[in-house]
Amino acid sequence: xxxxxRNWWEKIIEKALLASAAAAVLVVLLISVFIxxxxxPVIQKYGLGHFLFNLEWKPLAYPVQFGILPMIVGxxxxxxxxxxxxxxxxxGCAVFLAEFAPKxxxxxxxxxxxxxxxxPSVVYGxxxxxxxxxxxxxxxxxxxxxxxxxxxxxxxxxxxxxxxISEDSIRAVPREYKEGSFALGATHWQTxxxxxxxxxxxxxxxxxxxxxxxxxxxxxxxxxxxxxxxVIPGSMLDMVRTLTAHIAIEMGYAAGxxxxxxFAAGMVLFVVIMILNSMxxxxxxxxxxxx
Amino acid sequence: MRKSVxxxxxxxxxxxxxxxxxxxxxxxxxxxxxxxxGIFGINWEFLTQAPKKMGKEGGVLPAIVxxxxxxxVALAVATPIGVMAGIYLTEYTRKGKLVSTIxxxxxxxxxxPSIVFGxxxxxxxxxxxxxxxxxxSGGLTVAFMILPTIxxxxxxxxxxxxxxxxxxxxxxxATRWQTVYxxxxxxxxxxxxxxxILGIGRVVGETAAVYLTAGTSGxxxxxxxxxxxxxxxxxxxxxxxxxxxxxxAYATAAVLIMLIFVINFMANKLMNLMIKRRRGAEC
Numbered sequence: 001x002x003x004x005x006r007n008w009w010e011k012i013i014e015k016a017l018l019a020s021a022a023a024a025v026l027v028v029l030l031i032s033v034f035i036x037x038x039x040x041p042v043i044q045k046y047g048l049g050h051f052l053f054n055l056e057w058k059p060l061a062y063p064v065q066f067g068i069l070p071m072i073v074g075x076x077x078x079x080x081x082x083x084x085x086x087x088x089x090x091x092g093c094a095v096f097l098a099e100f101a102p103k104x105x106x107x108x109x110x111x112x113x114x115x116x117x118x119x120p121s122v123v124y125g126x127x128x129x130x131x132x133x134x135x136x137x138x139x140x141x142x143x144x145x146x147x148x149x150x151x152x153x154x155x156x157x158x159x160x161x162x163x164x165i166s167e168d169s170i171r172a173v174p175r176e177y178k179e180g181s182f183a184l185g186a187t188h189w190q191t192x193x194x195x196x197x198x199x200x201x202x203x204x205x206x207x208x209x210x211x212x213x214x215x216x217x218x219x220x221x222x223x224x225x226x227x228x229x230x231v232i233p234g235s236m237l238d239m240v241r242t243l244t245a246h247i248a249i250e251m252g253y254a255a256g257x258x259x260x261x262x263f264a265a266g267m268v269l270f271v272v273i274m275i276l277n278s279m280x281x282x283x284x285x286x287x288x289x290x291x
Numbered sequence: 292m293r294k295s296v297x298x299x300x301x302x303x304x305x306x307x308x309x310x311x312x313x314x315x316x317x318x319x320x321x322x323x324x325x326x327x328x329g330i331f332g333i334n335w336e337f338l339t340q341a342p343k344k345m346g347k348e349g350g351v352l353p354a355i356v357x358x359x360x361x362x363x364v365a366l367a368v369a370t371p372i373g374v375m376a377g378i379y380l381t382e383y384t385r386k387g388k389l390v391s392t393i394x395x396x397x398x399x400x401x402x403x404p405s406i407v408f409g410x411x412x413x414x415x416x417x418x419x420x421x422x423x424x425x426x427x428s429g430g431l432t433v434a435f436m437i438l439p440t441i442x443x444x445x446x447x448x449x450x451x452x453x454x455x456x457x458x459x460x461x462x463x464x465a466t467r468w469q470t471v472y473x474x475x476x477x478x479x480x481x482x483x484x485x486x487x488i489l490g491i492g493r494v495v496g497e498t499a500a501v502y503l504t505a506g507t508s509g510x511x512x513x514x515x516x517x518x519x520x521x522x523x524x525x526x527x528x529x530x531x532x533x534x535x536x537x538x539x540a541y542a543t544a545a546v547l548i549m550l551i552f553v554i555n556f557m558a559n560k561l562m563n564l565m566i567k568r569r570r571g572a573e574c
Contacts, residue, residue, distance in 0.1 A: 006466060013468045017383060020375035024442065025396040027435050031403065031411045038414055092310030100307060109311060111559065116318050118551040120496030122528045123544045127321050129531055130328075130541075156317055163314075187296060189303040210402075217404025219499035220528050244406045248499055251413070266410045270403070277402045281395070 032270070039264035042066065042257055051264060057230045059250070059258040066261040068268065070232045074147075074240040075269075077233065078222065079215040081151025082158055087208055089155070090162030094204075097163070098170040099192060117160035125221030128153040133225055142237035145227030150240060153221050158211035165210060169203020170196060202283050209283070213276045216269070219244035243269050322548060329545025332538055338546075341510055346529065347536045351543055353512045357426065357520030361505065362494045364430025364516060369438050370487055376438075377445025377483075382471050401439035408436050409503035417504055424519040429505025433497055437490035444489065448482020448565065449475060481565040488558040495550055498524040523547050 043051050046066055054067025093113075097106060128149055137144030173196050181191040197204070219242075227239025228249060241249075247262050247269075254262055340350035376393075384390050412432030422428045452475050460470040476483075502525050509521030509529070521529070523543055530540040 010466050010468050014379075014383060017375050017379035020372045021379040021393050021442075023372050023376065024400050024438060025393060027438070028396045028399050028403075030415070031407065031435075034411055034414050034419075035407065089310050089314060092307050093314050096307040096311050100304065101311070105311070109315065111555070112315050112318050114555050114559070115322075115551065116314075118492050118496070118555050119321070120498070120524050120527075120547050120551070122496070122498045122524045122531075123325065123547055124321070126527060126531045126540060126544055127325060130537065131320075131324060156321075159314060187300045189300045190296070192303075213402050213404075217402075217406070219404070219406045220502070220524075224528075224531055244404060244499070247406050247410065248502065251410070251503055263410060263414070266407050270407050273402055273404060273407075274399070277399055280398075 035263055035266050035270060038260060039267040042260040043264050043267075045257075051261075052268070055232070057246075059254070059261060064257065066257075066264075068243065068246070068261075068265050070230050071241050071243045071246045071265065072268070073232050074226075075216055075242040075244070075272075077147050077240060078150040078154055078226065078242055079212055081147060081236070082154035082215040083208060083212060084155075085151060086155035086158045086211060087162055090159050090207070090211070091166050091204060093159070093163045094166035094170055094207075095192060095197070098167050099188065099196070113160050113163055116156070117164075121157060121218055121221040122224070124153050124157055125224035128221065128225040136237070140237055142235075143227060143239060145225055145239055146237045147226070147233050147240045148236040149225040150222050150242070151236075153225050154215045154218055157218060157221065158214050161214055162207045162211045165207035166200070166204045169200040169206070172203065173199045205283050206280050209276055209280050213273055216242075216272060216276070217244060219248050223248060325541060325544045325548055329541035329543070332542025333545060337542055341512065342526075342539075345535055346509070346526070346539055348539075351523060351526060351539075351546065353509050354521050354523045354526040354543070355546075356512050357505070357509065358495060358522040358524075360426045360513060360516060360520060361430050361433065361501065361522055362491050364426060365434040365437060365494050366487060366490065368431060368434035369441055369490060373438050373441025373486075373490075374445050374483060376442045377449060378471055378476075380442070381446050381449040382467070382475065397439050397442055400435065401443075405436065405497060405499040406503075408432055409500035412500060412504035422517070424504065424506030424508070426505055426513055426516040426518060426520050429501045429520070430516065432500050432504045433494045436497065436500060437493050440490050440493065441483075441486045444486025445479070445483050448479035448486070451482065451565070452478045478568070481561045481568070485558050485561045485565070488554055488561070492551060492554045492558075495522070495547070495554070496524055497522075498528050501525050502528065523550075 051066055051068060052072070053069055054065060055069050056065035056067045057070065058065040097109060101109065132149045132152055133144035136142065136146060136149055177195050177199055178191055181195045186194065222242050223245045226241060226245060228241040228245055229239040230241050233240045243265055247265055250258070251262055337350040338355065339352055341353050342351065343349035380390060380393065409432065412428055416422045416428035416431055417424055456474050456478060457470055460474045465473070501522050505521070506519030507521050507525055507529055508519045509526055513520040523546060527540055527543045527547065530536055530543065
């Protein structure tokens with residue numbers, strides 16, 4: 001090959017690679033444009049307030065009601081529940097794996113966590129439906145399908161995210177910090193509590209926010225265990241419907257404005273996730289950066 | 292040392308042990324429950340027959356074929372784009388505004404919930420392009436979902452290739468692309484394949500997006516990518532949510548879990564291979 005042809009070829013390749021890299025940008029823009037274009041008219045027609053702060057969802061009644069507040073509250077409740085249950089457990093595991101675990105334990109736990117991350121979400125939902133729901137129904141009362149059941153299933157599902165990211169950030173704490181603390185006579189736990197966890201807090205925070213994103217976005221597992229009533233639950237044992245479940249359940253038969261209202265619900269979900277993602281970016285990346 | 296400090300130390304250690312035991316315990320409970328209930332439902336008929344009576348009887352062959360089709364379409368689209376994007380972000384430019392913009396959007400794409408992908412896929416492929424509920428609509432939708440995974444693992448794999456390899460190649464007069472193509476990519480291959488396998492796992496497990504884009508028809512074997520199809524995950528969801536047959540649902544869930552076992556095992560083997568190679572290169 002002569003030089004000119006070779007240079008030309010190199011340039012073509014570089015352009016093709018750049019185009020591939022830009023594909024992600026294009027896809028995100030395409031998704032935003034399509035969902036917003038479909039959802040916006042119905043928000044414009046009925047007003048954002050009607051949409052966000054209305055308790056009634058009656059897409060087929062006259063006059064129609066497109067209030068998604070119960071679903072927003074529902075998504076918030078199950079996500080909050082999942083964080084309360086999942087984060088302490090996940091961070092505990094991460095601390096153990098990074099600080100205490102003997103090698104043989106790590107050899108068992110790591111494939112376990114990978115498996116936990118790999119199991120399809122619908123399998124978790126199915127397990128929740130067959131095991132958790134009857135358990136809650138028998139021992140705590142209610143219909144079993146509840147905020148609690150959804151929170152537990154989601155807590156299990158966010159564990160791998162929380163564990164992996166927290167563990168990485170704990171391992172990234174400089175050794176000198178730890179050695180300094182030991183040299184001052186602190187015990188291992190005192191060192192973890194007073195030195196390592198504060199130093200790793202940005203990473204742990206990232207783990208929590210990404211876990212929230214996963215919990216907010218989960219759909220099918222939640223549908224199976226949450227009961228999906230379109231009212232704000234009064235207790236942890238009441239049925240609940242999340243935004244994601246709302247879209248998946250009604251999309252099958254929705255038409256016209258009803259369908260557009262579901263896209264508007266998707267818009268709300270999209271905006272919430274964008275806010276969570278931007279929060280991750282705002283968290284200072286490395287230890288000491290925030291000082 | 293004060294006694295209270297010692298007690299706290301012991302308590303803390305005990306509760307951290309407990310956290311790990313609880314996590315593994317939950318995993319074990321779920322696996323044991325699903326597999327013990329489902330394993331006896333899996334037999335030759337179950338794997339080679341179509342569902343009968345809405346799924347109350349018969350097997351899951353159309354769902355297995357649908358899953359394979361969907362994985363194939365998703366990989367055919369996401370692998371070349373993802374790997375090329377990974378190459379660009381590591382070998383051609385590592386810094387700068389363009390790269391940070393692309394990274395931001397890739398991260399964003401990774402964070403978008405599957406139901407939003409489903410809505411988009413439904414609107415764009417099913418309605419706008421008039422492809423209907425089909426494997427091609429579903430496959431392209433999930434291709435977008437696994438794109439960030441493939442980009443990221445490709446980046447990691449390429450970054451782990453020792454700099455000396457590239458220098459050696461460039462010193463021999465090879466161009467940038469020749470170096471990438473002949474030296475960097477082969478060394479990074481196990482890492483890239485690991486990413487692809489993780490992508491397969493995600494496609495196999497995906498339900499919401501597939502449900503809205505590939506349809507739920509699962510009683511006949513799809514004959515081309517333009518046919519609608521149901522994956523194993525969607526099949527499980529339909530059986531469970533409509534209460535059609537919990538027995539068949541358990542068997543389907545057990546098949547899914549075993550599939551994930553195999554996928555994770557392969558990913559691990561390849562990952563180990565990559566780590567070994569890297570160590571070999573450093574010596």
